[in-house]
Amino acid sequence: MKYFLSLLLTLPLAAEDKVPPPGEQPFKTNCAACHMLASDVVGPSLVSLAKTYPKAKQGEFVAWAKAPGKKNTNMIQMPSMAHVPDADLAKIHDYLLSTADGVKEKSGKELYPKFKEPKRPLPYVVRASMPDSSPASVGVILENGLSVCWDTEACRFRYAYVGNKTNLFNIWKPASLPNKPFYVESSDVLIHSATSDDKKGSFFPITAKPRFRGYRLIDRNPEFHYSLGGFEIREQVGTGGSGGTIKRQFTISHLDRSIQLDLSSKGNAIVSSDKGTIKDGKLSLTAAEAKSFTLTLTKK
Template sequence: MNVKKKSTYLQLTLLFISGFISTSVLAIEQGKVAFNENCKACHSLDRFNTGPSLVYIRDNYPDENHAAFLAWVKSPGKKNPDSIQMPPMAHLSDTVITQIHEYILTVSQHIKEQKDKPKFPPFKRPARKYPYVTRGVLPFTSPASIVVSLTPKLSIVWDSTIAKVRYAYPTFNSFNGEKKREENNKQILYRENDNTGFSFIQDQAIKFLGYELIEGYPEFHYQAGNMEVKEKITLGSTPHSFKRSFQISGIHQQDDKISLDLSHANKGGASSKIIASRGRLNNNILNLTATDVNNFSVEVVLP
């Protein structure tokens, strides 16, 4: 091949390459315009927006999967249950969809998917120091109940409406109001059967006077008729027991038939051990004298 023919061949080759490049660049530019008009509102370059990113589309629909890309754009269906369904783009011709695909593959080259950073640091529940007292909506008791959390495994529910212990449950258990009654019921460790408690409360209106924290433990104060009662709830002698310390005033010396009903039910059917500092315990009924009630305690040891 002489020099003239070589020159002509080179010129034709360059013209062909130049024409191909120009056509490809034009297709990509046309694809960009079509993308901005039809896709940009929902698809960002490197992160999930309303729909998947261009990086995701590039990885899932590379050039060799062009036919699948065409089918997806025309009839996308719902692939991600956490996002809205993409509307079908059947109004676009295969040529326009191809140009959009070429633009996506070009603009997303060497780009990595970006994960959205949380706007706020993840919530970390502050460490609790035991004991602590909280109020909340709990099942099987009145909305006026107070929770005394003694350990991570033992919380006592004290109802200020009837002025007595309702039940004990593991602190770590998620008691959620009235929504999961059956599940919550299975978690209760100890439940008192009687709703009256002291015999002198029969037919007496109860006036709750609040509580005082003493070294973190609550001492509840309430009134029933002429009697005033202070009841302090603390951890017992073991991590599986709780103690109720009472001081009662307003009792007359002749009132020698005072009792406290401590009948109860336990998880699994076994009975708790009741230890009273004063009085006589008979079938979980604690009989007290007027002198006994001045200052006495009851410890409940869970099985």
């Protein structure tokens, strides 16, 4: 006994504010696995328990814990807590009343809160699975309220749409677009090559499989790089400055002949080029012009 006392006396005294509330430990041991603070997971939240069992109903609370009933059909049967002494159950009740005080119930019954899109400065680029494109797509979210889908599998610009809200993070299914695209590139093959450097010559589609080389950011705008046949093609996507326009700056190297871009499209946009001539939706460029040219898409 003497030894026991001296042991007690030599125990350091915990600072007043570090003493956990008396109900905390028995709560953690017996109840915490199923009762979360503010959301219904297995059992009702502490916030909801506190509502149903205010201080005046401590007796009922203890009675329930020892002999739980069945109220919520969507929840499992709560096991009896009869092994926990009444005094501890009362302390648990006091503990949850003070813990839940002033806390708001989380809306919804979800275990995981809904994904919230982080706020990011525009423009930004996000890898995503997008509709009507390959799963290896890149969303380009521009600062003028327009967005672009660029397909890194097919190595081409797929479409442009209005909206800079992306819901591009769902890995289970392609993202849904906020609006139908106003411009969809519809040609089977974008780039056609001439047999010689002669604009009037005949063009044939380059059906070689393009190889995606990656992209880099220039002032946060992506420049996509791919090889096609013997050419190296870079396409930088950004806003055209004014309202509803998108700029696509191309540079093509190792080119020794004229090319033609089949700009057939669906939707409601006007396409113009700073080089070459567009006729019937086809842009013809000499080898020199094709080294560097810019397409502008304007939403009608």
